[in-house]
Amino acid sequence: MFIGKVIGNVVCTQKDESLQGLKLLVIQPLNDKLTPKGKPIIAIDTIRQAGEGDLVYLAKSKESSLPLTKELTASDAGILGIIEHYNIKKLEE
Template sequence: MFVAKVIGNMICTHKDENLKGLKLLVVQPVDDQLQEKGKPLVAIDTIGQSGEGDLVYLAKSRESSLPLNKELVPSDAGILGIIDYYNVKRMEEL
């Protein structure tokens, strides 16, 4: 799993049959200090509640579509939840 911030949405006029009815969002992965890390990617909103500005946690590849209970869903990432509170303690602080 990894953490990202939702930075936009995607509207498609044609989708794979298994993606119909699902919201696609553009997310920016972040590090433990919530700084941008890597390139943005498109994720399926498997919980149907995420929106722009939300901090979310995701799974990649096959695990990304497990909450959908469908056999094969073409996806690189899937949003599994919205983060309400985020706190990281560094080892030197412990």
């Protein structure tokens, strides 16, 4: 799993049948300090509640579509939850 921020949405007039009725969002992956890490990706909103500006946690590949009831879904990433609070405790060296 990894953390990201919703920075936009995707509107499609044509898409794979397995994606019908699913919301697609543009996600900026983030590192532990919540700064951008890599290029933005497209993810399925499997919880159907995420929106622009939300901090979310995601899964990649096959795990990304496990919350969906469909057997096969064309997906590289899926939103599994919205993060309400994020805290990292600094480990003593």
